[in-house]
Amino acid sequence: MNQSVEMVKTAFNALSDKKGEDITIIDIQNVSVMADYFIIASGTNSSQVQAMVDNAENELGRKGFVCKQMEGYRSANWILMDYGDIIIHVFDRENRLFYDLERIWRDGKTVELEALDNL
Template sequence: MIVTYAQKERINLLTSKETVKLIIDALEDKKAENIQIIDISEVSSVADYFIITNGTNKSQVQALADNVGEKLDREGIHAKQVEGYSNANWILLDYTDIVIHVFDRESRGFYDLERIWRDGKLISADDFS
């Protein structure tokens, strides 16, 4: 029997859309505000989706990031990179095809990623139900 790299690394075979649904559920579990999903696959090779949300304070921002990480870890999906966790004004979770941006309210308004990535397709969270 040949063991593939995916089996060896226990990479889950969920589609990007199924993974986005798990992420949305994890964010909603911790009361994330204004979850936005942007399909950037047609305008960038960086990722397929950006998920942008915010919490009300540092503790909630960290809890949102933690919950996403825990839910995806249970599925065998691990972040390639996590940035900004200790400051918690903008935590970036890089899952290769999906990049999650968890902000505090002030930083989200300041960086305004939705405006920067407006060429992407805004998708409703309901589309992933």
């Protein structure tokens, strides 16, 4: 399994463990040089959004992956975590609808977690 896929699976499960909603994986390898994957998830309030991010950072850290940059933690309406190969976006519901990253990155390919096992 390549590093990007391992990071995506770890992050997905960490966000899911904290009851993240509508977790979406977008493969952007053929669309951008910025990263291989985006993970987009929602939480119901700022405390949950922060808990999701904390858990993702802890679980990725346990596997030796270091967050290069994090933005928005204090306000917790959109937190961006940059791991180089993957970028994690955790929103509250309202801001996820407003920014609609899935529409902006529609040229990427939405991937199911199970499909990553075949990569």
